[in-house]
Amino acid sequence: MKYLILIYSRPETWGHPSFLRTTEGQTLSESERTRLTGQLEELITELHESGEIVAGAALADPLNSRTVRVREDAAIVTDGPYVEAKEQMAGLFIVDCATPERAEQIAGRFPEARFSAVEVRPVMESSGEEM
Amino acid sequence: MTTNNNAEDLWRDLTPQVLGAIVRRYGDFGIAEDAVQEALLAAATQWPKQGRPDNPKAWLITVASRRLVDQRRSDQARDRREVDVALKAPTDELVAPAADAVDDGDDTMTLLLLCCHPALTPPSQIALTLRAVGGLTTAQIARAFLLPEATLAQRISRAKASIRKAGGRFELPPPPERPDRMRAVLHVLYLIFNEGYAATEGPDLHDVHLTREAIRLTRQAHAFLPRDGEVAGLLALMLLTEARRPARARPDGALVPLAEQDRSRWDQEFIAEGVELITGTLTWAPLGPYQLQAAIVAVHDEAGSAEGTDWQQILGLYQLLERFTPGPMVRLSHAVAAAMVHGPDDGLAMLRSLEDDSRMNRHHRLHAVRGHLLEMAGDRDAAYDEYDLAARLATSIPEQNYLRGKADDCARE
Numbered sequence: 001m002k003y004l005i006l007i008y009s010r011p012e013t014w015g016h017p018s019f020l021r022t023t024e025g026q027t028l029s030e031s032e033r034t035r036l037t038g039q040l041e042e043l044i045t046e047l048h049e050s051g052e053i054v055a056g057a058a059l060a061d062p063l064n065s066r067t068v069r070v071r072e073d074a075a076i077v078t079d080g081p082y083v084e085a086k087e088q089m090a091g092l093f094i095v096d097c098a099t100p101e102r103a104e105q106i107a108g109r110f111p112e113a114r115f116s117a118v119e120v121r122p123v124m125e126s127s128g129e130e131m
Numbered sequence: 132m133t134t135n136n137n138a139e140d141l142w143r144d145l146t147p148q149v150l151g152a153i154v155r156r157y158g159d160f161g162i163a164e165d166a167v168q169e170a171l172l173a174a175a176t177q178w179p180k181q182g183r184p185d186n187p188k189a190w191l192i193t194v195a196s197r198r199l200v201d202q203r204r205s206d207q208a209r210d211r212r213e214v215d216v217a218l219k220a221p222t223d224e225l226v227a228p229a230a231d232a233v234d235d236g237d238d239t240m241t242l243l244l245l246c247c248h249p250a251l252t253p254p255s256q257i258a259l260t261l262r263a264v265g266g267l268t269t270a271q272i273a274r275a276f277l278l279p280e281a282t283l284a285q286r287i288s289r290a291k292a293s294i295r296k297a298g299g300r301f302e303l304p305p306p307p308e309r310p311d312r313m314r315a316v317l318h319v320l321y322l323i324f325n326e327g328y329a330a331t332e333g334p335d336l337h338d339v340h341l342t343r344e345a346i347r348l349t350r351q352a353h354a355f356l357p358r359d360g361e362v363a364g365l366l367a368l369m370l371l372t373e374a375r376r377p378a379r380a381r382p383d384g385a386l387v388p389l390a391e392q393d394r395s396r397w398d399q400e401f402i403a404e405g406v407e408l409i410t411g412t413l414t415w416a417p418l419g420p421y422q423l424q425a426a427i428v429a430v431h432d433e434a435g436s437a438e439g440t441d442w443q444q445i446l447g448l449y450q451l452l453e454r455f456t457p458g459p460m461v462r463l464s465h466a467v468a469a470a471m472v473h474g475p476d477d478g479l480a481m482l483r484s485l486e487d488d489s490r491m492n493r494h495h496r497l498h499a500v501r502g503h504l505l506e507m508a509g510d511r512d513a514a515y516d517e518y519d520l521a522a523r524l525a526t527s528i529p530e531q532n533y534l535r536g537k538a539d540d541c542a543r544e
Contacts, residue, residue: 001526051255051286054279096278098252126277127329128527130379130386131499 002054002096002123003103008116009090014061018090019111036111043109047095052106054094062088087116094123138183142174142191146266147351149191151238154301157199160245161291164263166202170195171266239264240355241303243348246290247315250297255290256319257326258283265344275341276326313356317365317421320349324369328376329527342373360416363408367425370405371432374398386533390437402432423452442471459491463500475508495524499534506541515541 011021017040019025020033028036047053065081081088090112097103100122107118146167153163170191184190246260261267261275273283304312327341349366356362378392387393409425416422427448434440449465462485470478482501485491502517518538525531 048285049289051258051282051284051289054282096254096276096282098254122526124531125329125527126529127326128386128525128530128533129325129329130388130392131496131503131530131533 001098001100001103001125002094003100004121004123005093005095005103005107005110006089006119006121007091007093007110007112008087008119009112010087010116011090014063016058016091017111019115022115024115025111036114039109040111043106047093047106052095052097054096056091056093058091059089138178139175141183141187142171142178143266143347145188145191146171147239147242147264148188149195150242150263151301152192153195153199156196159295160299160301161288161295162199162202163195164291166195166199167191168262168268169198172268175268237303237355239351241301243316243352244304244309244312245294245299245301247312247319248294248297248299249312249315250293250299251290253319253322255286255293256315257323258286259290260319260348261323261344262287265348267344313359313361316352317361320345320352321365321368321421323348324372328372342369342376345369346373358416360412361419361421363412363416364419364422364425367405367409367412368421368428370401370408371425371428374401374405374432380529384529386529388533389431394436397432405429406433418451418455420452420455423448423455427452440471442468446472459485459488459494460496463496467500467503470504470507475504478504479508493524495521495526495530495534497521498524499537502534502537502541506537511541 007018009018009022011018012023012026013021015021017037019036020028025033044053044056047056062081065079067078067080067082069076069078093106095103095106097106100120103120107113107120110118112118149170150163150167153167154160157163173194174187174191178184242264243260246263247256251259258272258276261272262269267275269284269287270280273280276283303309323341324345327343327345330341346366346369349362349369353359353362353366374397375389375392377398378387378394378396380386405425406429409422409429412422413426427445430441430445430448446465446468449461449468453461453465462481466478466481469481479501482497482504485497491497498517498521502514502521505511505514505517515538518534518541522531522534522538525534
């Protein structure tokens, strides 16, 4: 089963890893910063090695977002994200794992889970069983 | 055993034998498996152009041995002695039966048990089984599971490393461990079958179908262990379920529930084979959950119409099955059978215990069944609410579309 893992963050300045640039992240002790950065690196390595990672990406500053709307057959492109929010999506992963519990466990190991939140959403399957 | 006409089926049938010969000679399962995969890829490119070799098995063993030796040569850190031994071994020695010759079925079974090693998660067991025993390429498996090839390749190499770390070897496990290990093998074959059965896209000639692959591997296990009632039961279950595949979806991919399927489209050959197998097995084997599931599907398949289904017999079989493998999914089907025999209120009462389970309460199937039973009871408003919730909880597009349609039907006057 595939899950989309959305990493939300509220950095003071944009960059990756995002949690280091949040208000709380900036006040962390050096050893805590190192520990959390290591935790993230370890997680990504583990997901690659286990063959669970399907895709992963760090996103650009929402300043670079363009939102496209088509009205009366004409495209209207505006600057900025579709949803204005304090918490922004900083990155995303698609994982394929054995159980929903495993997906939740992965989500909890992103340091952003501690400072903001990480959302897990099942990806729809194109196959199904009749009832 | 099926006889295969085309080259690809042939080399896939030979895979476990070739891999068995290589592992026995060189010892390391992980490296041998990579070498065999390369030999299969070489066969895929060379046989269609140059024709099939006279002795395909010997050809595959020779190519795999060369790849393995090349690999070891290039790896300077490797023990020189091992390489020398490998280089000195004439290919004939590999192709000819060894002094401790085992028959080919042994190799298939030993490999199945190794690939379904308890140190692996089910997705890894599935991937490794399809490649090492099924002879599928990484790319074919990746396509079947809609995964990037790199993800699948990594999964397989990690699986082999985990087996090595756990001390798994190419030999039959000690007798006391065998029943548990066999259960894992059957579960993996069952999962492969279900994955293929749920796929609704049209058949692609270039891709293998996982249901047929699962049946092929289960046939091999059954040929090796003809007196194992659960292997026979699983094979019968697959055949009897596969028989319905032509009728289970409309051309646009929409799912057709069992009661509405065009039974003239069911494959009678599969049904006859499955019914004969399960009927025979039930007379001598100790009863088990795969046999019971096969028996249930057989009762459905033998009914000339949905109305003619012997629900009394199905209910009895579900009562037995729930004793063997209690669980929420068995309970759901059991409740439907109870409703068909004793009325929807009995079925609904059986679901109460599941409603207190927070994870089950978020599962679309519980609400789909509740919707169905409430509809049977004539409470269309309540049925609408359940179908609507089930549709929202569903994570499969065809299942969601089906449930949405049921909800809409209940909303209509």
